Every structure is written in C-alpha cells, then in structure tokens.
Amino acid sequence: MSWLDRFAAMVTSHSRAVIALMLVLTVVTGAGAGMIEQSSSLDQFQSDTAESEKLNYIEENFSTGANNTTTAQVIVKGDNTLTQESLLETLRLQQSFRENETINRTLADEQPTVGVANLVAISSLTSDQQRELEATAAEFEQLNGTVQEERAALEQRRGELNATQRDLRAALETLRTDQSASPRAQFETVRANSSVELDETQYATFNESAQLLRTADNESQIETAYQRGTQGVLADEYTALEQRSTDLESQSERLTELGSQLEAQQAALENATSPTLQEQIDAIDAMNATAYEQTLETVLSENSSEQMNGLAFMPTSYDAGSTSANATMLLVTHQTDGGDGGQGGMASDELVDAQLAMQSLANDGADGDTSDVIVFGGGIMGEEINNSMGDSLAIVGPLALLFVVVALIVAYRDLLDILLGLVGIAAVLIWTFGFMGWAGIDFNQMFIAVPVLLIGLSIDYAIHIFMRHREQRQSGGAYGDDDARGSMRVALAGVGIALVLVTATTAIGFLSNLTSPVPPIQDFGIVSAVGITAALLVFGVLIPALKVELDGFLENRGFDRKKRAFGTGGGRFSQVLSTGSTAARRIPIVIILIAVLVSAGGAYGATQVDTSFNQEDFIAEDPPEWTNNLPGPLEPGEYSMKENLEFVNENFVREDSQAQILVEGNVTDPETLQQLSDAENETADSEVAATLSSGEANIQSPLGTMQQVAAENESFNATFAAADSDDDGIPDRNIEQVYDELFEVAPDEAAGVIHQTDDGDYEAVRMVISTSGTAAMSDVTTEMRSIADGIDGNANGIEATATGQTILFDIVQGQLMDTVIESLLITLVAVFAFLMIAYRITEGSATLGAVTLLPVVFSVSWILGTMYLLGIPFNVMTGMITSLTVGLGVAYSIHMSERYSLELKRTGSVWEAMSRTVTGTGGALLGSAATTVGGFGVLAFAILPPLQQFGIITGLTIIYAFLASVLVLPSLLVVWTKYLGPDVSFDAPSRSGGPAASDGGQAIQDRPEE
Secondary structure (H helix, E strand, O other), rough: HHHHHHHHHHHHHHHHHHHHHHHHHHHHHHHHHHHHOEOOHHHHHOOOOOHHHHHHHHHOOOOOOOOOEEEEEEEEEOOOOOOHHHHHHHHHHHHHHHHHHHHHEEEOOOOOEEEEHHHHHHHHHHHHHHHHHHHHHHHHHHHHHHHHHHHHHHHHHHHHHHHHHHHHHHHHHHHHHHHOHHHHHHHHHHEEEEEOOOOHHHHHHHHHHHHHHHHHHOOOHHHHHHHHHHHHOOOHHHHHHHHHHHHHHHHHHHHHHHHHHHHHHHHHHHHHHOOOHHHHHHHHHHHHHHHHHHHHHHHHHOOOOOOOHHHOOOOOOOOOOOOOEEEEEEEEEEOOHHHEEOOOOOEOOOHHHHHHHHHHHHHHHHHOOOOEEEEEEEHEEEEEEEEHHHOOOOHHHHHHHHHHHHHHHHHOOHHHHHHHHHHHHHHHHHHHHHHHHOOOOOOOHHHHHHHHHHHHHHHHHHHHHHHHHHHHHHHHOOOOOOHHHHHHHHHHHHHHHHHHHHHHHHHHHHHHHHHOOHHHHHHHHHHHHHHHHHHHHHHHHHHHHHHHHHHHHHOOOOOOOOOOOOOOOOOHHHHHHHHHHHHHHHHHHHHHHHHHHHHHHHHHHHHHOOEOOOHHHHHOOOOOHHHHHHHHHOOOOOOOOOHHHHHHHOOOOOOOOOHHHHHHHEOHHHHHHHHHHHHHHHHHHHOOOOEEEOEEEEEEHHHHHHHHHHOOOOHHHHHHHHHHOOOOOOOOOOOOHHHHHHOOOOOOOOHHHHHEEEOOOEEEEEEEEEOOOOOHHHHHHHHHHHHHHHHOOOOOOOEEEEEEEHHHHHHHHHHHHHHHHHHHHHHHHHHHHHHHHHHHHHHOOOOHHHHHHHHHHHHHHHHHHHHHHHHOOOOOHHHHEEEEEEEEHHHHHHHHHHHHHHHHHHHOOOHHHHHHHHHHHHHHHHHHHOOOOOOOOOOOOOOOOOHHHHHHHHHHHHHHHHHHHHHHOOOOOOHHHOOOOOOOOOOOOOOOOOOOOOOOOOOOHHHHOO
C-alpha cells in the first residue's frame, strides 16, 4: 500500500478526529485575520534602490520651509473665474474652510490659504498705503538731503567767519604793537585772504577799533576794542548764521517727524499684507470696476513682485495680464504631525476628513450654473483608493460566490455538496487571511484578487475529488468499495497525486514572484502559495472527512447519495469533451502544428505589450450607472479623482509632481555652482519640465534661491555681489561665506536647497523641478538622469543623482517587466524540472512531464498575444500573469496526464484511456474551469482598473489552459505514447468500453480471462 493509500485510509477511517483537528487548526490560524492592516500607499511598491535612498536622504536633511506640512489644490472652474464676484466667492470659500472645525484644526498657522483673490485684496489694501509711504519716503529723502547740505554749509560758513575773526584780531594786535602800521593795509590784507566779503562799513568799524586799541588805558578797554574790531566787524554775518541755524533746527525737527511717520506707515503696510479674510472680502467688494481691473492686471503681470505674483495660481495656458480665465487655483496648506501628506503615501485620518470636508463645502458653495470646484489632495486621493478597494471587494466577493454557486449547481446538482464546497472555501480564506495577520502582511490593492483567486482554485480541488468520488460510486466500485468511505478512499488515492502535483506547481508559479524587487508582488506570491496549500489541506482532508460523515449519516436514514459525475454518461457535454480525443485519433500532428503557429503569433504580440505603473492606475473611475441599482451594502461610492487628476495634469503644475537632483560632495567649489547653473538652464529648456503661466519653468535651486534673497536683502546682496567677480550672476569665490550669510538672513529658504551639517559643513545641495503631469515617466527619468550626468563625475569630485516619486515609479515600472520575464523563466524551469522528476518517479517517464507542460507554454503565448490585442499593459496585477498562467494552467494538464496515464495502465488501450480521460477528468476540468473563470471574471466589475484587467486576463488564462488541455494535450499524449510511451494498443476503441470509474476499472493484469 502506497503512502497515498495509507493517507486516504486515515482520512476516511478517522474522519471525526480529522474534522476536530482541522477545525482547531482553522480557529487558531484564523485568529490572525484580526491583525491585518490595510495599506493603499504607493510607497510600498518601491524597492531598495539608490534613487530611493537618495530621496530618503533628501527628506531627512532638507527642508521646504514650514516643517510637516502638505498642500491641497482647490481648483475653481468656470466661464471666467477672474470676475470680481468669482474672487469674492473664493474668499468666502476660504472663510468657510477656516470656520469649519474639522478643516481648521489641520490648517497651517501661517498663510493657510492663498490664491489670486488674496493677492488682489492685499494689493488693493496696500496700494493707498504704499503710495502714502512712497510720498513720505520721497519727502523724507529730499528734506534729509537738504538738511545735510545746509548743515555742511553752516559748518563751512562758521569756519570761514571764525578764520576771518582770527585774522582781524591778528591785524589789531599788529596795529597795537606797531604804531606805524596802517589800519587800511592790515584790513586789506585780511580781506584779501578771507572768503567773507568785507565792505567799507566794516572797515570803518575796524579802523575805529584800531584807534581805540592804540589809546586804551586798561585791559577792559583793550578787550572791548578787540571784540569790536572782530565780532563787531562780522556782527551781521554771525546774525545771518544764527538765523540759518535756527531754520536748520526746524528742518531737523520736521525730518524727525517724517521719520516717525515713515516707520508708522511701514508698520501699517506690513500689517496690511496679512489682513483677515473679512478685510479682504470688504476690500474687493469696495473696489470699482476700473480699480479692480487695474489691480488684477498688476497681480497677474509678469512684472509683479515675487510676493504678489499670481501667475503661479493660474493655468499653464493662461496669458499673463489677461482678465479672463477658465480656472484658477487656491493652495490650502495643512499641518501634519508626521509630515506625511498622502502624496504617494498614507494620509492621516484628520487630513482625509479635512479634505473631504473641503470638497463637501466646495460642492455646497459652488454655483452649479457658472462654476465648479474640485479639491485635489493626498487625503482625498488616499480615501478614494481605500474606498475603491472596499467597494471592489464588496462587489466582486458576492459575485464570485454567486458564480461559483451557479457553476456548482450545474456540476453537483446536490445541495449538500454545494454547501460543503462553500464551507471549504470559507475555511481556505480563513487560513489565508489568518496567515497574513500572523505574518504581518498588509492588505493592499493587489490582495483584492486573493479571495477570488482562492475561491476559484479551492473549488477545483472539491470538483476533482467529488467527481472522482462520484465516478467510483456510480461504477459500483471496481474494488468492491461502493460505500461512501470506501469510494472516498479510492477517490483520494486516485486523484491525490494529481492534486499534490497541482499544488506544488501552482505554488512554484506563485513563489516565483519572490524574485520580483517589488515588495507587494513578493507578498502576493507568498500569500497565494500559502492559500493554495491551505486549499489542498482543506479540500484534501477536512471536506472529504466531512463528506463521508454526512453521506454516511444520510444513507443510514435511507437517502440515496449516489450521483453521476459531471461529463460522464453520454450527452452533449461528453460529445463536446470528446472533440480533443477524436482529433487526437485522426489528425494529432495537424492539431499540434496549429497550436504552434497560433503560439508563434502570440509570442510576437508578447514583445509588443507595454508596462505601466502610474498613480492613475490605482485611482478608480466613476462606476457605471448599473452599479446604482446594487443593494445598499454593494453600491459603490462616487469617484471623481481620476477625472480631476487628468484636469490638473493638463492645466496646472501639480504640487506632488516633482523630480529632484541631489548633488553631494564639494558643493562649495565655484565649479559646482557653475555646473548647477548649466543644469538649471538645461532643465528650463526641457519638455518634461512644467511651465508656469509666465512661460518659465518652476525650478528651485541654490543659485535661484540666492538670487531671490539677494534681490530682497541688501546685506546678502553685497555679499553675493562681492563673491561674483565676473558679474555673471554666479558666485565664483568665497562660496562658503555666501552660504553662511544665506543661512543667517534666510534660514528656511537656504535649508530647502542646501544641507548644512551640525558642524556647519556643507555636504549637499539639490534642485527641485516641477514636472509636467502629462509627461511620460520614462521621459522624465531619462531627461533628469541626463541632466544629473552633466553634473556628476566632474573634476571636483561631486556626485549627482536624479530621484523623486516620478523616477521611483518609473523604476518600479521597469522592475515589473523584469518580474514578468524572470518569474516566467523561473516558473517554467522549476515546473519543468519538478514534473520531469515527479513523472520519472511515479510513471517511469520524465518525458511525460515535458509533454504535460507544453500546452501551458502554448497558453502563455496565447494570453500574452491577447493582452497585446486588447491593449492591456503589464502592471502590478497583470505583471504576474505569466507565472500565474503556468501555475494555474499546469493544473489542467496534470489532471489530464495523470488520468490518462492511470487509464492507460488499466485498459492498455490508447483510445479507451483517452476517451475516459476527456469525459471523466475533462468533465471535472470543465466544471472547475467554469467556476474559476466565473470567479475571476467578476473582477471585471471591480472599481480598480488593474483588478478589472487582471480579472479579464486571468479568466482568459483559465479558458486557454482548459482548451489547451482538452484539445491540444490529447494529441501530444498520443504522439508521446506512440514514440516514447509504453507499449499499448492503438486499436480502434470498443463501443461498449469499460466503466469510466475513478480507478479506470481493473488493471489489465487484474482482469479475469475471457
């Protein structure tokens, strides 16, 4: 007795103990299902690459200004969104955002909402104050200049008078000591050397003083004479000087007053740049048409200041200065605890709730006749992806069960067997999801296919076992075991090898995905392999034990439990299934050649199949109208993100569509800045770079940041200019000093593009490039890598790496193609080796394993050709189709080959064995194919596009595998038997034939002699 016979006997003889053990294992394993977490983050699809490491480095060492923030884009669409009323509605919408508690608690503290309406209002509020400030500043500067000039003139005049006074005193002293000296001569000498104009009146005063000095008798008279001959002579000039000093004092007081007024006006102007929303609403509402038009044109002009430029909020097709546009954008900044805004990752519940509330308020407040408001953000995107997962599962799960039940009704025609099949499916799902929980594997978009996959595969096991059990009982029991336990023992022993081989080869197909660098595909392979193994245990142990117990219980009470196996007993199904055996008997070579030619065409199509991994792949389209008629729990929600995403990609610069170039090494070398400048110019000319309404590319770089700060800060401008010796706008010396001052005057801006270590060293800089949402990821990757290569590896030893979400997604896209090729090769080689060894051991012929695998190879090329014809690309789901085709398809071939080999031994006739194989096992295969195709086919009704494509392709895979096994494999088996197989009869089949029992009747050597 073989090990399989002993196992079958154990299951049927100790069925109650087996049931108890399996139920305990089901409960223990299933307990892990409650630990499963759900994840819709696209980051999980990224593998460990140099680009992902560099992006992590950027996120850890660079800042974008305010920490832990994310933005949502609120797009207002309409005939003209720049009208005065439209801007007022936008401000009122912002006001409703801030008044809503759910939204307000997530908003950033500084400037949480900003758009064209805000800039127009602020410009209006500040225009009068700006003019007053400019007038005051002009008066201040003019008066200050006058005061300074007068003060200098007074000082000069005072000096001249004092010098003349000293000269007059010296002349008087000469006259006092020299009695012969002439007063006229001395006065003329003074007048000649003085810049002060002296007249005859002043000479008369001087002459009188000289006479008094010569006749003075005491010191008092002498001093009086000196004073009259100096200050007395210049008395009018000193009086005029004092008057000018008095006037200057008045001007100085006015200058001080203007200075205080200027400071007050500057403070008022600064306060006016951050007015409340109500003040902004009042400002726009109070503007007349002319003032509004002028202010709007100023804000949307290419020449407007950086802070007041509104072009960043306009569509990329907008003409600068125009007062008409079909859309405008409002940026809403959220504060996030962990800095995760859901762009390609998971958004927090608070962020999701806030953005959903924003969308609700926008829908309520928008004028349906003239405008439409959409909210585009990571929170809503993540919510729609999560909802589409739940809605897809809610739709396809019940539909899959419904298809299975219908198929089982047709195949089983027995309520108890149908219920047992459903119980088995439930147990397999419990085991599988319990394993996911214990293993810590998150449920993501791909795992929606797992229940459908396991439903289809699990029921295959039930159909094969139940049909073989029915064949055995219907035949009357070739070995005398016609009771429920005996028939089940024979059925398990007869089909057991095939089920083990099927499980092994299918698991190999799933596990080949471990070679994929994409983590979710690896997890999918592991979980699916565990699930198919669980199906073997449940339907090979638990369900047979339950069936023999229940059948025995019912038969003891008079119920007939003998049923005819599907596809046996003649009829149309038997005739259809006999097509393959008939063709194999008449034209086997022709059938094989046709299969080869069709496969060659499919192989050509396979080379033309595209690969796709886009954010859009995971975003559901709005469900079709028929879903509105589904019952409440099954009715999906509304999905608008895909349409919104397309609109944003075509008309605006997406906040999350960026590429980055990280430059590491000697970043203080002037040559590095020069190469960064060259790279920036090259990027600006690139077709993949997003272009703003101004016609300029949206690039953030160290050089651009320094130039912007220099334009606003005089101190840094002096440093920046001093470091630029050739006046080309690029510092070429003292770079470290420039960086130091940049961090001092604008730390947030500097930290966004330059990494300064804790020790004050500079080790990296970066460029951030907004990329066009309509640009192909491969084009973005190629262009950014080319630009990085232009920086990388130069003489100063720096390293440049192109990275960013778009580039990482493109890498995943390339890895999907690697997954397709590698998993197919590994699966084919592993299954080929496994079948060769298995059939060498069990059947004595390794070549039978190769023949069994050949129809699967055909079906792989057929399905890839079909993907090309249907325009279905390789994505995270369909990228596994090659290994799945081998893993699933080989099951049909194994069942056929195993049954054919068994029947060949029993009957000794090729045609008798083939007839029993295609009508017995072929019938079971038809039933299992119908359930599996129905199960996978319902994925076409899923909300997520990749699942729809996966369902269609996998359903076709099953159909191709079934057709290859019942139409092509019989011809291959006949040719194999004729040239490489055992020595058996090729005589015409007997009309009566033997019983189509599970064991094929008695073996030739065991038949009684006739």
